[in-house]
Amino acid sequence: MTEVTTHVGGSDAVLDKRLSDELDTYNSDATPDVAPAEELTVRIEERGDLVAGLSGWTWGSAAGIAMTWVRDDHRRTGIGSTLLDAFEKEARDRGCTHAFVTSFTFQAPEFYRRHGYQEIFRWEAVPTVGRDDVHMRKQL
Numbered sequence: 001m002t003e004v005t006t007h008v009g010g011s012d013a014v015l016d017k018r019l020s021d022e023l024d025t026y027n028s029d030a031t032p033d034v035a036p037a038e039e040l041t042v043r044i045e046e047r048g049d050l051v052a053g054l055s056g057w058t059w060g061s062a063a064g065i066a067m068t069w070v071r072d073d074h075r076r077t078g079i080g081s082t083l084l085d086a087f088e089k090e091a092r093d094r095g096c097t098h099a100f101v102t103s104f105t106f107q108a109p110e111f112y113r114r115h116g117y118q119e120i121f122r123w124e125a126v127p128t129v130g131r132d133d134v135h136m137r138k139q140l
Contacts, residue, residue, distance in 0.1 A: 027059075034060045038094070042086045044079055054083045063091035063140070065101040068108070080108075084115055092140050099138045109134040 028036050037059035044052040051074045056065040065087065070080045091099055101117060103109045104127070109119070117136035126133040 031060070040087060040090055040094070042083050042090075044083060046074075052079045052083050054087050056087065058091055058094045058096050061095065061097045063087070063094075063096040063099040065099065068101075080111060081115070084112075088138075088140055097140055099140055100136070102133060102135050105132045105134060109136065112136050112138075 024037060037057050040056050040058050040063065042054045043050060050071070052070040054065060054068045056063060056067075058064075068080070068083065070083070088099060099117075101112055103112060113119075113136075115138070117138040119134055120137045121135040123133040123135075125131070
């Protein structure tokens with residue numbers, strides 16, 4: 001075997017892209033009867049400035065929410081609901097029957113519950129004691 005080296009570091013966009021591409025290829029080869037995963041994003045702007053956004057993916061019958069953000073001055077105005085509704089509509093249009101999201105207890109699990117998401121798993125004390133990582137699912 002040739003000599004290998006290990007590199008440990010911080011953010012690495014090139015590595016992230018390569019890993020994503022490699023996993024997409026592996027997943028596609030393992031599921032030839034399923035269309036490849038597609039990114040799904042929603043952005044809301046006000047006069048060209050981003051006030052809210054959601055990024056995720058669809059693959060087969062599943063939709064996953066990776067990140068959701070609403071600018072402070074637009075929270076509790078309905079913008080988050082608009083984001084989520086647009087994401088779910090597009091996911092349904094793509095043939096998805098359910099959606100997944102994770103949210104820390106200090107983020108927005110109550111928001112997702114109000115929109116029909118149900119807790120399916122909780123990692124307690126993540127990232128620290130007194131905070132949990134809540135995994136949720138919704139039938140679309």
